[in-house]
Amino acid sequence: MTDRAGRKEGRKPGEPNVEEARLRQQAIGVKLRQMFDDVVNEPVPDDFLDILRQADNRGGAGGNSGDRD
Amino acid sequence: MTERTAMDPASEKQFKKDLVGLIPHLRAFARTLCGDAATADDLAQDAMMKAWDARSSFQMGTNMKAWTFMILRNQFYSDKRRSWRQTQLDQEAAERTLVAIDDPASPLALDEMRQALKMLPSEQREALILVGAGGFAYEEAAEICGCAVGTVKSRVSRARRALSGVLEAGDYDRDGSPAGDAMRSILADAERLSGSR
Structure with a gap:
């Protein structure tokens, strides 16, 4: 399932070896998770909980009353 | 109703x-x-x-x-x-x-990653994020995106390939700063992190 034809830029001949590609993929994975986790680890802004609390007080039975600021 | x-x-x-x-x-x-x-x-x-x-x-x-x-x-x-x-x-x-x-702990690389991600088609980006960062299995990601499992797999692998290419070539439209530095710092990070596992 590998697609060797994909490598046609050939910027520097003979430079990108398999090991480096593997390392690069690993780096991408690490960075992606870091990016995501950075946000996950941020404190949740108060308005999220406020909104939920308000919804709770409405009793939750009704539909959207659209009263959000 | x-x-x-x-x-x-x-x-x-x-x-x-x-x-x-x-x-x-x-x-x-x-x-x-x-x-x-x-x-x-x-x-x-x-x-x-x-x-x-x-x-x-x-x-x-x-x-x-x-x-x-x-x-x-x-x-x-x-x-x-x-x-x-x-x-x-x-x-x-x-x-x-x-x-x-931008996180001061990783000055360049994370920003390069964000820039590179933005260049992906959105369906590739979301597939990669769900699987690569969100911790979802391919099956779950497929359910979330409303597509077949195979589609998610191919989107993820295309996204990975594209990101790798972008980061390697420095194709991101930032301010023309050399890609080599970004890539070096990403690679250094990977080495450090894989060493600590």
């Missing part, structure tokens, strides 16, 4: 607790879709409320995280359809925000 069989108070309480626990993840997913932090939080709040309003249709015991991500994703695309011109502005806002929120 969906038939709304009321939840018993205990389940409702549990649902709410779980939903609150998912907020950080919803925010993170929204941020990857929107780029701009304020827009992302609006999206995450909308999704949270949609999930809350639809709580009686949630099947307890199924994957609530995947369920809420699906709601958020649908919300994102319907917002986007409504005002796709907005995305142009979002993009610019994102440029500024992303620079502003």
Whole structure:
């Protein structure tokens, strides 16, 4: 399932070896998770909980009353 | 009109607790879709409320995280359809925000990654984020995106290839800073992290 034809830029001949590609993929994975986790680890802004609390007080039975600021 | 069989108070309480626990993840997913932090939080709040309003249709015991991500994703695309011109502005806002929120611990690389991600087609980006960062299995990601498992797999692998190419070639439109530095720092990070496992 590998697609060797994909490598046609050939910027520097003979430079990108398999090991480096593997390392690069690993780096991408690490960075992606870091990016995501950075946000996950941020404190949740108060308005999220406020909104939920308000919804709770409405009793939750009704539909959207659209009263959000 | 969906038939709304009321939840018993205990389940409702549990649902709410779980939903609150998912907020950080919803925010993170929204941020990857929107780029701009304020827009992302609006999206995450909308999704949270949609999930809350639809709580009686949630099947307890199924994957609530995947369920809420699906709601958020649908919300994102319907917002986007409504005002796709907005995305142009979002993009610019994102440029500024992303620079502003850059983590000082990793000065260059993370920003390069964000820039590179933005260059991917959105369906590739979301697939990669869900699987590569959100911790979802291919099957779950497929459910969230409403497509076949094989489609997710190929999107993820195309995204990985593209990112690798972009980061290698320094194709991201930043300020013309050399890609070599970014790549070196990414590689150095990977080596450090893989060494510590």
